[in-house]
Amino acid sequence: MNWVLANLELIRELTVQHLGFSLPPLLIGLLIALPLGWLANRTRTGRTVLINLAGLLFTIPSLALFVLLPIVLGTQILNPVNVIVALTIYTVALLVRTVADALAAVPQVVVNAATAMGFSPLRRFLAVELPMAVPVIVAGLRVAAVSAISLVTVGSVIGFGGLGRMFTDGFQRDIPQEITVGIVLVLALALAVDGLLLVFGRVLTPWARLRETAGSTA
Amino acid sequence: MIEFRAVTKRFPDGTTAVDRLDLVAGAGRITVFVGPSGCGKTTSLRMVNRMIEPTSGSILVDGTDIASRDPAQLRRGIGYVIQQSGLFPHRTIVDNVATVPMLLGWNKRRARARAVELMELVGLTPELAKRYPAQLSGGQQQRVGVARALAADPPVLLMDEPFSAVDPVVRTSLQDELLRLQSELGKTVVFVTHDIDEAVKLGDKVAVFRTGGVLAQYDEPGVLLSRPADGFVDSFVGRDRGYRGLSFVSSDGLPIGEVVTVRVGQPGPAEVWTLVVDEERRPLGWFDGRSAGGGPVDADDLVPGGSLYDTGSGSLRAALDAALSSPSGRGVAVDDEGRVLGSIGADDVLRALADARRAGAAV
Numbered sequence: 001m002n003w004v005l006a007n008l009e010l011i012r013e014l015t016v017q018h019l020g021f022s023l024p025p026l027l028i029g030l031l032i033a034l035p036l037g038w039l040a041n042r043t044r045t046g047r048t049v050l051i052n053l054a055g056l057l058f059t060i061p062s063l064a065l066f067v068l069l070p071i072v073l074g075t076q077i078l079n080p081v082n083v084i085v086a087l088t089i090y091t092v093a094l095l096v097r098t099v100a101d102a103l104a105a106v107p108q109v110v111v112n113a114a115t116a117m118g119f120s121p122l123r124r125f126l127a128v129e130l131p132m133a134v135p136v137i138v139a140g141l142r143v144a145a146v147s148a149i150s151l152v153t154v155g156s157v158i159g160f161g162g163l164g165r166m167f168t169d170g171f172q173r174d175i176p177q178e179i180t181v182g183i184v185l186v187l188a189l190a191l192a193v194d195g196l197l198l199v200f201g202r203v204l205t206p207w208a209r210l211r212e213t214a215g216s217t218a
Numbered sequence: 219m220i221e222f223r224a225v226t227k228r229f230p231d232g233t234t235a236v237d238r239l240d241l242v243a244g245a246g247r248i249t250v251f252v253g254p255s256g257c258g259k260t261t262s263l264r265m266v267n268r269m270i271e272p273t274s275g276s277i278l279v280d281g282t283d284i285a286s287r288d289p290a291q292l293r294r295g296i297g298y299v300i301q302q303s304g305l306f307p308h309r310t311i312v313d314n315v316a317t318v319p320m321l322l323g324w325n326k327r328r329a330r331a332r333a334v335e336l337m338e339l340v341g342l343t344p345e346l347a348k349r350y351p352a353q354l355s356g357g358q359q360q361r362v363g364v365a366r367a368l369a370a371d372p373p374v375l376l377m378d379e380p381f382s383a384v385d386p387v388v389r390t391s392l393q394d395e396l397l398r399l400q401s402e403l404g405k406t407v408v409f410v411t412h413d414i415d416e417a418v419k420l421g422d423k424v425a426v427f428r429t430g431g432v433l434a435q436y437d438e439p440g441v442l443l444s445r446p447a448d449g450f451v452d453s454f455v456g457r458d459r460g461y462r463g464l465s466f467v468s469s470d471g472l473p474i475g476e477v478v479t480v481r482v483g484q485p486g487p488a489e490v491w492t493l494v495v496d497e498e499r500r501p502l503g504w505f506d507g508r509s510a511g512g513g514p515v516d517a518d519d520l521v522p523g524g525s526l527y528d529t530g531s532g533s534l535r536a537a538l539d540a541a542l543s544s545p546s547g548r549g550v551a552v553d554d555e556g557r558v559l560g561s562i563g564a565d566d567v568l569r570a571l572a573d574a575r576r577a578g579a580a581v
């Protein structure tokens with residue numbers, strides 16, 4: 001415990017850094033995945049291409065991506081942009097499929113009804129299809145968030161900050177307490193973000209959990 | 219007015235869903251499309267709001283060819299109600315109903331006020347406004363669907379089997395409600411159903427389709443029942459069409475006979491059926507003099523009467539049914555207030571029918 005008390009400032013700094021690495025990619029990734037998922041849902045070939053591409057991206061080992069990106073982007077090896085871009089790629093890879101599936105799951109009856117009322121396609125997407133896809137998208141976002149938070153620790157191995165630093169540092173200087181606290185904090189962070197997303201999703205979709213409480217017969 | 223001019227719809231797989239349809243759905247009238255499954259009713263309906271484009275031919279709404287209109291704009295002027303209600307599950311009832319006004323650019327307050335108005339019009343209490351569709355019964359959801367379709371006061375209303383997913387009691391009340399609404403609003407309604415009884419009840423005119431999307435007959439319901447164009451329509455219209463056709467024959471010439479009435483507590487006449495009435499002369503039931511043996515009429519001894527024949531809105535069908543369903547064999551005729559006017563026998567109805575036929579009614 002004394003190590004923790006002696007290093008509170010460091011822990012705080014690393015936690016903030018960790019969030020700074022993992023949250024922006026989630027947001028950017030979601031914003032990219034939404035139109036891509038919509039596109040994937042438009043045509044059969046579009047779907048096949050985009051979803052396979054996304055699956056392929058996800059299989060690239062994270063360490064390799066961290067090393068390769070500076071070459072591709074022309075950035076310094078320890079530029080935080082590399083981490084952000086790498087995690088954004090993973091988030092997009094995860095979410096394209098989720099978004100496509102979520103949109104495909106919106107009942108055709110409802111989409112047709114919206115068309116018949118006089119929604120233009122874009123307005124229908126924003127006002128009907130997207131809101132109805134929110135529960136599934138949030139579920140996918142939770143998975144992406146947890147995976148982003150854990151992937152940031154991989155970046156620490158090659159010298160980026162974040163809570164993963166506590167693993168490498170604790171290992172090199174033989175401070176078991178530091179390693180343990182690092183693991184606990186990463187877990188806690190993942191759980192906290194996951195929980196926040198869960199609550200956020202519920203607040204956003206009060207209608208989504210009504211189905212079992214009300215009958216739909218006359 | 220909606221005009222189909224030689225409209226054909228062939229799907230890419232070669233199915234001819236609608237075959238050279240020529241038909242005029244009158245302004246302010248309910249036109250019903252009826253026919254067996256797959257005969258092209260839904261396809262015909264959905265061509266009116268351009269959810270489906272015809273392969274050839276043209277459709278005019280109030281004189282304008284709809285092909286020349288922007289689809290989204292066109293649809294905002296055409297109410298559309300479907301079987302599964304198609305409500306937006308993520309929106310409250312009031313916001314569902316306010317959909318088209320919002321699309322038309324009304325401000326939120328005005329759209330919602332209008333929505334609440336519409337909810338009341340279709341018989342939904344305003345307390346339901348803040349609920350979500352999943353929290354409503356099927357019958358209530360259909361009402362919301364109707365309210366949503368009417369919110370922007372479109373001149374045209376398309377309804378595709380709107381009441382077929384609810385139970386028969388709710389269906390009857392929704393049908394009655396639609397007729398009441400229509401008498402107030404006078405929309406040009408096209409209503410699709412596969413239920414001939416519903417068609418005959420609601421339609422000012424009924425179009426019977428046969429498989430292959432061919433119009434078999436387009437007539438007023440009375441004519442459809444009494445003079446089916448061919449064997450297909452005959453069998454589709456059903457067995458007891460003769461009886462149901464009586465709904466469309468006025469009972470104006472039907473003579474109303476005497477009926478002996480008695481009040482509870484008075485001595486009951488022996489050996490005959492006597493109608494028991496209250497102080498207002500409203501029928502309570504029948505008293506069977508043979509089994510009662512001459513004592514005073516006891517409220518517990520009454521035999522329930524049959525259906526009542528309301529002379530104000532009467533058809534021969536109501537009169538005949540009153541006679542057939544009465545334990546005494548005499549149907550009870552009442553006025554608008556429900557007071558007894560007299561009685562009728564089945565033979566009187568048949569005689570009136572014969573007279574009507576001689577006078578040239580389509581029966």
Ligand SMILES: Nc1ncnc2c1ncn2[C@@H]1O[C@H](COP(=O)(O)OP(=O)(O)OP(=O)(O)O)[C@@H](O)[C@H]1O
Nearest residue numbers: 229231233235254255256257258259260261262412
């Ligand atoms: N998108 C489509 N592609 C190919 N064929 C279609 C399509 N939509 C409808 N059809 C066919 O066109 C015919 C008419 O269909 P439609 O839905 O209009 O029938 P309907 O009269 O409404 O039947 P129901 O009473 O079962 O609703 C059917 O044979 C149907 O299989």
Ligand SMILES: [Mg+2]
Nearest residue numbers: 259260261378
């Ligand atoms: Mg249909």
